[in-house]
Amino acid sequence: VIQAKRYGSKNRVSISAVQEVYGAKAYYKANQAWVVTNSYFTKQAKELAAACDVTLVDRADLQKFINDVNPVFKAREIFENITPEPRKCPKCGQDLVVRDGNGTRFFGCSSFPSCRHTEKINKEVSKSRPSV
Structure with missing residues (x-):
């Protein structure tokens, strides 16, 4: 088992x-x-x-x-070559896009520089549960 x-x-x-x-x-x-x-x-x-x-x-x-x-x-090769699921910026609602910086990939807000939100690509996205 x-x-x-x-x-x-x-x-x-x-x-x-x-x-x-x-x-x-x-x-x-x-x-x-x-x-x-x-x-x-x-x-x-x-x-x-x-x-x-x-x-x-x-x-x-x-x-x-x-x-x-x-x-x-x-x-590492698989991680670097996959396309992550699309996400929205929690601060402004615009799309998050994959960016490269200092040898690492991360999500950054597509409305940069007006919104500077970033997050890890492998960040777990919490699923909201319907209220009862």
């Missing part, structure tokens, strides 16, 4: 993910249990995983795994 956790880079996967996948391993009579994340794990999650024979795959492990499976394209 595999549980995937897509978290922001500042959020770590906690012990509860290990508990859940360990329970699923027993329930489904699986021979392996993994937790895979694009982030990292807490110390407690690592300790429990070691005690319960749960495999943890963090951000660095995942990048290595992807490169091992597909050695032709490196993560």
